[in-house]
Amino acid sequence: MSKDNEILEELTSKEYEHGWSVDYETDEAPIGLNENIIRWISSKKEEPKWLLDWRLKAFEQWSKMEEPTWANVQYPKVDLQSLRFYSAPKQKSKPKSISDVDPELLKIYERLGISLNEQKRLQGVAVDVVLDSVSVGTTFKETLSKLGVIFCSFSEAVKEHPELVKKYLGSVVPATDNYYAALNAAVFSDGSFCYIPKGVRCPMELSTYFRINAANTGQFERTLIVAEDQSYVSYLEGCTAPQRDENQLHAAVVEIYAAENAEVKYSTVQNWYPGDKNGKGGIYNFVTKRGICAGDNSKISWTQVETGSAVTWKYPSCILKGNNSIGEFYSVAVTNNFQQADTGTKMIHIGKNTRSRIVSKGISAGKSQNSYRGQVQVMKRASNARNFSQCDSLLMGDKCGAHTFPYIDIQNSSAKVEHEATTSKIGEDQIFYCNQRGISSEDAVALIVNGYAKEVLNQLPMEFAVEAQKLLALTLEGSVG
Amino acid sequence: MLSIKNLHAAIEGSPILNGINLEIKPGEVHAIMGPNGSGKSTLASVLAGREEYEVTEGSVTFKGKDILELSPEDRAREGVFLAFQYPVEIPGVSSTNFLRTAVNQVREYRGESPLDAVKFLSLMKEKMKLVEIDQKLLSRALNEGFSGGEKKKNEIFQMAMLEPSLSILDETDSGLDIDALKVVANGVNQLKSKDNATIVVTHYQRLLDYIVPDYVHVLYKGKIVKSGTKELALELEAKGYDWIKDELSGATV
Numbered sequence: 145m146s147k148d149n150e151i152l153e154e155l156t157s158k159e160y161e162h163g164w165s166v167d168y169e170t171d172e173a174p175i176g177l178n179e180n181i182i183r184w185i186s187s188k189k190e191e192p193k194w195l196l197d198w199r200l201k202a203f204e205q206w207s208k209m210e211e212p213t214w215a216n217v218q219y220p221k222v223d224l225q226s227l228r229f230y231s232a233p234k235q236k237s238k239p240k241s242i243s244d245v246d247p248e249l250l251k252i253y254e255r256l257g258i259s260l261n262e263q264k265r266l267q268g269v270a271v272d273v274v275l276d277s278v279s280v281g282t283t284f285k286e287t288l289s290k291l292g293v294i295f296c297s298f299s300e301a302v303k304e305h306p307e308l309v310k311k312y313l314g315s316v317v318p319a320t321d322n323y324y325a326a327l328n329a330a331v332f333s334d335g336s337f338c339y340i341p342k343g344v345r346c347p348m349e350l351s352t353y354f355r356i357n358a359a360n361t362g363q364f365e366r367t368l369i370v371a372e373d374q375s376y377v378s379y380l381e382g383c384t385a386p387q388r389d390e391n392q393l394h395a396a397v398v399e400i401y402a403a404e405n406a407e408v409k410y411s412t413v414q415n416w417y418p419g420d421k422n423g424k425g426g427i428y429n430f431v432t433k434r435g436i437c438a439g440d441n442s443k444i445s446w447t448q449v450e451t452g453s454a455v456t457w458k459y460p461s462c463i464l465k466g467n468n469s470i471g472e473f474y475s476v477a478v479t480n481n482f483q484q485a486d487t488g489t490k491m492i493h494i495g496k497n498t499r500s501r502i503v504s505k506g507i508s509a510g511k512s513q514n515s516y517r518g519q520v521q522v523m524k525r526a527s528n529a530r531n532f533s534q535c536d537s538l539l540m541g542d543k544c545g546a547h548t549f550p551y552i553d554i555q556n557s558s559a560k561v562e563h564e565a566t567t568s569k570i571g572e573d574q575i576f577y578c579n580q581r582g583i584s585s586e587d588a589v590a591l592i593v594n595g596y597a598k599e600v601l602n603q604l605p606m607e608f609a610v611e612a613q614k615l616l617a618l619t620l621e622g623s624v625g
Numbered sequence: 626m627l628s629i630k631n632l633h634a635a636i637e638g639s640p641i642l643n644g645i646n647l648e649i650k651p652g653e654v655h656a657i658m659g660p661n662g663s664g665k666s667t668l669a670s671v672l673a674g675r676e677e678y679e680v681t682e683g684s685v686t687f688k689g690k691d692i693l694e695l696s697p698e699d700r701a702r703e704g705v706f707l708a709f710q711y712p713v714e715i716p717g718v719s720s721t722n723f724l725r726t727a728v729n730q731v732r733e734y735r736g737e738s739p740l741d742a743v744k745f746l747s748l749m750k751e752k753m754k755l756v757e758i759d760q761k762l763l764s765r766a767l768n769e770g771f772s773g774g775e776k777k778k779n780e781i782f783q784m785a786m787l788e789p790s791l792s793i794l795d796e797t798d799s800g801l802d803i804d805a806l807k808v809v810a811n812g813v814n815q816l817k818s819k820d821n822a823t824i825v826v827t828h829y830q831r832l833l834d835y836i837v838p839d840y841v842h843v844l845y846k847g848k849i850v851k852s853g854t855k856e857l858a859l860e861l862e863a864k865g866y867d868w869i870k871d872e873l874s875g876a877t878v
Binding site: 568571572573574576577578579580581582583584585587591592594595596597598599 | 673674675676696697698700701702706707709712713715716717718722723724726727728730731734766783787
């Protein structure tokens with residue numbers, strides 16, 4: 145026992161790897177939130193009037209909304225008036241390509257292991273990077289544009305492709321959908337935009353990398369992905385933040401639109417700063433992600449590996465509107481120390497023969513709380529809808545908690561809905577068994593956890609699956625007590 | 626090879642082993658028998674380094690090293706292998722993946738380079754024949770949904786892969802039908818050499834028909850109370866353990 149505890153102590157005290165910050169000149173909005181701040185952001189971004197109006201309407205609605213309290217998380221109320229809603233690295237002129245981006249900023253990403261240099265890029269992955277509030281650069285633009293694929297920052301899309309943005313912005317997550325989505329709609333600063341034209345199979349992974357650097361700044365980005373008929377895209381997002389004593393707010397919105405026969409695969413490896421081992425600091429991650437399978441035979445698949453954040457509140461969902469459309473949700477959520485996660489999905493079956501699959505793997509260690517919250521809804525017209533849900537929880541130690549909140553609402557008697565759930569514990573017996581075969585305790589935990597999460601990790605693109613495995617091991621190593 | 630001197634061990638303060646003395650030389654097979662609760666499995670666990678057990682007195686030297694000072698994984702890497710009475714399940718981790726991790730960590734400890742996938746697989750194929758284990762079983766999650774016989778075969782297969790110098794079989798015969806018992810015993814016998822030693826912990830004489838011991842020790846109340854050759858096992862089978870208990874209580878009257 146005592147030895148196990150020593151290993152636990154040693155490993156859980158491992159510092160967050162990306163906890164550094166960098167000084168650079170920034171262009172910042174004044175602190176606080178009011179209509180003028182929204183006008184300030186909009187004018188800073190030289191936005192058209194329709195977008196400012198959209199923001200202001202969202203703000204007006206938001207002002208009447210209450211912060212939701214139904215999630216199984218506890219945290220002191222965020223004082224929005226003390227936050228800065230816009231912070232951008234100062235660049236002398238707008239970069240036209242990656243080579244124009246300030247080398248200091250590129251260094252930040254080099255340090256994170258993301259090379260934006262197209263010569264040394266990750267093979268076959270196009271990357272858009274968002275630092276604090278704005279996108280600093282997108283790689284592979286030309287290669288993609290030959291196919292008609294648009295992959296750029298949100299601000300750029302507003303300028304270059306206003307008709308597309310106007311058509312789809314808020315079409316999946318309305319501006320006033322919920323408290324955080326409305327806040328995002330009012331103050332969002334940047335994000336990624338991705339458009340795959342009809343019949344195009346995007347030849348490379350598209351990836352956005354989010355980094356919060358500035359202190360006391362909220363990050364509110366929006367991602368909009370539109371996949372036209374018969375198209376396919378695989379999209380990945382990654383996130384890190386510096387280690388700070390105060391909590392930082394991240395309230396993003398992701399919208400996915402899939403037309404007939406289109407397929408979108410969205411993978412997230414979330415590694416926001418989780419706070420220190422006493423629960424101080426860390427990111428509040430309040431995110432709304434939703435996709436609509438608008439066309440027949442379309443498919444949206446969410447895969448998430450959640451290892452970071454102090455508090456996570458996130459339910460990537462699918463509206464299965466097209467007949468025969470498919471929604472999938474694969475999730476591994478790890479919490480350690482004082483982290484709290486309330487995460488899951490919603491599958492809303494509207495079309496006929498729609499199918500959904502939910503595989504959720506929660507891992508709780510330390511004094512953390514990990515909740516799965518999921519809703520399966522089958523509407524009246526959705527005949528022959530099928531859902532399969534599996535929610536597993538793995539506990540490490542005896543001070544953490546795992547909770548499952550499944551909601552099922554069936555209005556069509558032909559629906560078939562299955563729900564399976566298990567709870568297990570990494571036993572000292574398992575660790576000892578591995579030890580007895582010559583495997584160290586750290587490697588034993590990594591082996592067991594990766595085995596447990598395998599079904600989800602297998603969904604990730606290869607190179608990210610390896611990263612995710614390492615991240616899981618790093619978050620949890622030795623947390624068996 | 627193994628020298629146990631005056632070994633005392635306790636769990637949560639209550640003593641289980643009360644002064645074990647045992648010398649084992651390379652090439653020997655020792656059987657440890659005894660009634661339920663006599664401390665047989667405790668002895669196996671203490672040798673392997675299970676942390677719940679506290680060694681309160683005595684010493685254990687293995688190949689000249691004080692193994693009580695070593696972590697369980699280092700004992701394994703030094704060549705101590707425990708075939709578990711109840712092998713644990715590890716969902717999602719294939720036996721192959723598990724063993725590759727184990728074999729390579731042991732090799733690293735011994736200063737050898739890790740085996741690549743090709744070499745590892747050919748080693749596996751060679752050892753699989755020893756215990757007549759099906760390759761399909763090895764691609765499944767470790768011990769998950771395995772039958773009792775499959776689990777025990779898998780233990781012996783792991784033993785074959787890790788090539789220990791001291792193998793401790795903890796009630797490997799429990800839950801085995803006669804056919805599986807023969808297969809397991811046959812595997813153990815093939816692995817026997819003049820350089821390695823085996824401790825067979827068992828309740829019944831049956832296994833000893835197939836794995837023939839050089840010495841038989843009877844454990845009672847945490848002490849070895851009688852030692853002999855394989856004939857002692859037959860005597861125990863015929864008379865049960867009571868005569869030893871009677872003999873002991875008679876001696877103290």
